[in-house]
Amino acid sequence: MTILFAYPDNEKQAASLVKEAGYEMGAIKTHHFPDGESLVQLETDVKGRDVILFCSLDHPDSKAMTVMFFAQTAKELGAKSVGLIAPYLGYMRQDKRFHEGEAVTSNIFAAFISKHFDSLITVDPHLHRHKDMNEIYTIPAKVVHAADAIAVWVKDNIENPVLIGPDEESDQWVSDVAKKAGVPYTVLTKTRHGDKDVEVSVPEIDKYKDHTPVLVDDIISTARTMMAAVKHLKEAGMTGPVCIGVHAVFAGDAYRALEDAGAGRIVTCNTIPHLTNAIDVSDLIAQNL
């Protein structure tokens, strides 16, 4: 039977996955010393066993060494295989050398994970210039889509919804969720004048004024894109939209900023533990094991 170990932040979600998958839950101790070093201890015997670490890779810098120590130690202790379930996968956005001399961190991080683990499962990674995980990951990497779970949540919770993508990049998520939920959708057009200056320039939502607007995007990080969309919808006379993100990254005070910007309700999948988690993707992951 496979043993699943959970990184401390992810214990709750890992517990529900273990139940669905019929796995054994492993005991793990992690410690972060005040001098900035870490230690990990596998308290369950892994010899001859298939082992999986469940660790969402938001804030990847603070977790990378611990994750590497886990994988190498499991191998040293005789694990048959060492897999990784990272419901959120960091370092997917720097997917090209935007400026001369820059690191292409998505590729280097993928090589790092591929070196230490035998397989990977993740939920809706931010694939943009890379079209497929196997362009950068050299291990079997399975992608779980949250669209089914989001579609069910929208149907069950929102009356007369219209799904709205905050920008063109979100088209793939929004159209998929809309189709599954059987509801209309539209996508706003964004003009970027600089890192912090985003203008939403193409409405198209006049015909949905009586609908409940539901913004859907994959990652809410700085929330700047979502906030611009909220502002645009409100200026167009709509109510504060429901904001759905797959991944609750919420860098710094982004969550409060999005609330203050007039979001009606903020809802995320439980790929990164956050108080907005309302959509459970555990069974979708379990189906992909």
Add this chain to the structure above:
Amino acid sequence: MTILFAYPDNEKQAASLVKEAGYEMGAIKTHHFPDGESLVQLETDVKGRDVILFCSLDHPDSKAMTVMFFAQTAKELGAKSVGLIAPYLGYMRQDKRFHEGEAVTSNIFAAFISKHFDSLITVDPHLHRHKDMNEIYTIPAKVVHAADAIAVWVKDNIENPVLIGPDEESDQWVSDVAKKAGVPYTVLTKTRHGDKDVEVSVPEIDKYKDHTPVLVDDIISTARTMMAAVKHLKEAGMTGPVCIGVHAVFAGDAYRALEDAGAGRIVTCNTIPHLTNAIDVSDLIAQNL
């Protein structure tokens, strides 16, 4: 000509090393995003050049990804070789599996650095169970000893000194410095009753009551060992000792705690930037390039 790039914290020391070595200083940009990811940009062309990163590896978890991104990007951009100067090298203390299932982080971290760099120079790494760097590092790893610089500083600054090692592990540093400085030394004997309970049980310092006590150790981290030694020396009727550490790790509030414990003066080498840095090891590193 070799190009030296400095991690932001280490710019000052790298600048003096570049001068001594006749290297070219490279321009580097590092950025830590609020979502816990990092980016690095090499602003100096490295094609066909020997490249060195100067980065002290205190707080290694927060720097490891950036360091890896630097090395891989330099290689992608055509660097002939990519070396690392880490005046302080983290992850040297967990050099065995003290408890079942624990990671031996010194070995795994060494493999990580060895994978990404072609060579390493460090100052007085904490070698204990590992007797030599090549037991764990598979790249050429050169060790620079700070003893010469410390001996000169003691001779120039302390009247009638007696060097004192706070525990048996420090014997190697203290005896070496004492010999080079031509001054007497002794080493306290420590009994450990638990992680936080250290008893210094064997004085031997009665004959040095008219001397200025100078404690010498390699790493001051929690400072617990130093504080116990200070206490012991004061109880034996000596003045607050000068405390010399090679590496100013000072985890949490350790620096203030050591001051409060009655240290006379706290002095460190500039392997980790800290206000106690008084002993420059740049020329010793330059001699080993």
